[in-house]
Amino acid sequence: EVRLVESGGGLVKPGGSLRLSCAGSGFTFNSYTMNWVRQAPGKGLQWVSSISSGSSYKYYAESLKGRFTISRDNAEKSLYLQMDSLRVEDTAVYFCATEFVDTVATPHQVFDSWGQGTLVTVSS
């Protein structure tokens, strides 16, 4: 069974930093592109960032470039999101999610397995 467990959320002041982690198990972690998706309270889903299986490719939502950094450690089966210069509008539940690979091994950049999310609150 695929399991993703996020951690590292909490309350931080504007301008502060947080590092989120996502521990994966039950699948071949190093074979999958991994993603962060966030959801502000009462709002919809927003893609944050993606990282390829070998870390060669990293993508970010334009509004987050320069403030957020995605990384992974395949040996530890872990995904990370370093968030700097946090703003009130970054307040959200942050989910990690795997890409979806279909039965003929074609990857689709949609979100298959998800963690339970970790809440980040940016407030003074």
Next chain:
Amino acid sequence: EIVMTQSPATLSVSPGERATLSCRASQSVSSKLAWYQQKPGQAPRLLIYGASTRATGIPARFSGSGSGTEFTLTISSLQSEDFALYYCQQYNNWPPLTFGGGTKVEIK
């Protein structure tokens, strides 16, 4: 950036009835369109990818159709567990990957 627009924002349906949800893209996304279901306090669940292919374990009452800019998610006979939020997402032209604003399916 491709903007995804879902309608209606809220859909009131009686159990056993059909629900039809719409998703429109600001430019063609071919068939690279996914649908998700989200219940309160839970992570989203992938329902449909490739506009019309059900993900593993998704009941046959969920079906997706469309291509280009117009897409539909149909729930043929609503069950109590289907009352939830539904989101569409395009993955044809990214970054960024973009979601629609969601449709809430509520009990009439």
